Amino acid sequence: MTMTGYFTHRDCWKHEMGPGHPECGERLDAIEDRLLTSGLGVALDRQEAPIASLTDIELAHGRIHIASMRGLSDWLKEEIEAGGPSHTQIDPDTSINIHTWAASLRAAGAAIAATDAVIAGEMPNAFCAIRPPGHHASRHKASGFCFFNNVAIAAKYALERHGLQRVAIIDFDVHHGNGTEDIVAGDDRILMASFYQHPFYPLDYVHSTASNLVNVPVPAYIKGTEVRDIIERTWMPRLEAFQPEMIFISAGFDSHREDDMGQMGLVENDFAWITQRLMDVAKRHSKGRIVSCLEGGYTLSSLARSVEAHIRVLADV
Numbered sequence: 001m002t003m004t005g006y007f008t009h010r011d012c013w014k015h016e017m018g019p020g021h022p023e024c025g026e027r028l029d030a031i032e033d034r035l036l037t038s039g040l041g042v043a044l045d046r047q048e049a050p051i052a053s054l055t056d057i058e059l060a061h062g063r064i065h066i067a068s069m070r071g072l073s074d075w076l077k078e079e080i081e082a083g084g085p086s087h088t089q090i091d092p093d094t095s096i097n098i099h100t101w102a103a104s105l106r107a108a109g110a111a112i113a114a115t116d117a118v119i120a121g122e123m124p125n126a127f128c129a130i131r132p133p134g135h136h137a138s139r140h141k142a143s144g145f146c147f148f149n150n151v152a153i154a155a156k157y158a159l160e161r162h163g164l165q166r167v168a169i170i171d172f173d174v175h176h177g178n179g180t181e182d183i184v185a186g187d188d189r190i191l192m193a194s195f196y197q198h199p200f201y202p203l204d205y206v207h208s209t210a211s212n213l214v215n216v217p218v219p220a221y222i223k224g225t226e227v228r229d230i231i232e233r234t235w236m237p238r239l240e241a242f243q244p245e246m247i248f249i250s251a252g253f254d255s256h257r258e259d260d261m262g263q264m265g266l267v268e269n270d271f272a273w274i275t276q277r278l279m280d281v282a283k284r285h286s287k288g289r290i291v292s293c294l295e296g297g298y299t300l301s302s303l304a305r306s307v308e309a310h311i312r313v314l315a316d317v
Contacts, residue, residue, distance in 0.1 A: 004315040005117055005126030006035075006044040007110035012131050015103035017095045018087055022261065022298040023131065023145040031129050031294075034304035035311075043317045045123055049110035049130065052153070057108055059156035060149050060183050062140045069147055073101035090142050104132055104147045107293075111154035111248075114291045119162050119246070125282070125290040125314050127251070129307075133295040135177035135250045136202065144175070144202060150293045151250045152183040158246050159189050168193065168244035168281075170235070172274055173252020173295045174262030176215065178205040180250065185210040191242045193235040195227060197255070197262050214238050220263035224270035231277065243285040247278055253297030253306040261298045268302075268309040275313040290314065 013025040035041035057066055076088050077098050087095040107130035114126035134151060136144030151169055158164045169184065171177040171194035184190045185208040198217030207215065216234050218227065253271065255264040282288050292314065297303035 002121075002123050003043060003045040004311065005047055005114055005123040006129065006311075007047045007049045007114050007126060008129040009049040009106040009110065011099065011102045011106045012049070012129075014099035015132055016097055016099075017145070023133070025131070026300060027297065027303060028129055028131060030300040030304040031307050034308050038308055040308055040311060040315070040317065043315045044311070047113065047117070049106045049128070050113050051102070051105045052108035052112055056112055056157055056161075057148055057153055059160055060139065060152040061137070065140045065142070069104070069142065070101060072096060073098065091144075094143060094145050096147070100132065100147065106130065107132060107134065107150050108148045108153050111150040111291060111293050112157050115154045115158050115162070115246075118289045118291055119158065124288050126292070127307075127311050127314060128291070128293040130294055133252075134179070134293065135171060135173060135252070135295050136175070136179045138179040138182035143179070146179060149179050149183055151248045152180050154291055154293070155184070155190055155248045164245045165189060166191070166242060166244050167246045167248060168239060168242065169248045169250065170194065170278060171196070171250035171252065171295070172255060172271070173250055174255040174259070174264050175201050175252065175296065176205065176217075177250055178202050181208055181213060181215065185213060188212050191238060191244060193238065194250075195230060197264055200262065218264070221265055223265040224267060224273075227266060227270060228273060231274065236277065236281075239281045244281070246286050246289040246291070247282050249278065249290065249292035250295045251292045251307075251310060252295035253303050256297070256299070256302040256306055258302040259297065259299045261296060268305050271306050272309040272313050275310050279313060
């Protein structure tokens with residue numbers, strides 16, 4: 001019996017943005033600890049994430065953006081050798097260290113390798129425990145803790161390298177996946193569906209009205225029952241009509257009610273319910289094929305419990 005894939009790499013721990021930053025390696029430690037103590041880890045097919053090729057990253061990002069990230073990394077190494085700073089800022093809350101470039105390539109590589117494995121039938125679905133996250137990275141810009149858009153790269157990869165005709169991207173992070181929207185808006189091969197707290201970060205983003213988007217703003221303090229109703233009314237009819245051949249998930253668990261990064265009211269059972277509804281769609285239209293990639297989730301306890309709930313449904317255990 002094939003098992004749900006679990007893709008990660010130690011390079012993803014080494015990227016960090018300074019003391020006290022919420023997007024930190026301890027997030028992955030919390031997930032690993034939960035998998036160990038719950039016993040869920042034995043039900044997973046653990047895989048080491050490879051390095052993504054720049055050609056594949058170019059499916060979602062411009063060459064200048066990729067080159068600037070690499071150049072910043074090289075410059076920072078020279079600065080450190082000369083006694084300079086250990087980090088350099090991208091925006092007010094996003095910075096890189098000398099390990100960010102490798103971690104970003106591993107994160108994108110995990111999503112790509114998981115896509116290959118799931119399409120090949122080596123595993124029914126996969127979860128990528130990766131950082132940095134990706135859904136705020138637009139075609140030409142890093143922002144919001146994100147450098148390369150892992151899910152958008154993987155979705156484009158499935159279309160361009162494997163010849164799929166239709167894929168869906170689902171995003172349940174508390175923040176809008178503005179980078180993903182920027183990359184996929186107007187590409188009718190991709191249906192993007194999300195909910196996100198609004199008004200909230202990124203406040204300056206101008207939302208697209210492209211017909212392939214089902215991005216639903218919701219108010220702060222919304223409860224899981226209301227979110228489930230929104231999903232049934234807005235996402236599900238479009239997913240059923242679209243009949244995706246594969247589903248990609250931007251799995252952001254900062255929409256949990258205990259997470260300090262947002263003010264939404266979801267709990268573990270809501271993430272399990274959302275995952276099951278997506279599994280239902282995947283079974284009908286996608287040969288069960290799902291690749292899920294970690295996005296947000298910054299209160300360690302709720303993050304770990306929510307990831308466990310999400311993976312339990314993927315693994316059917």
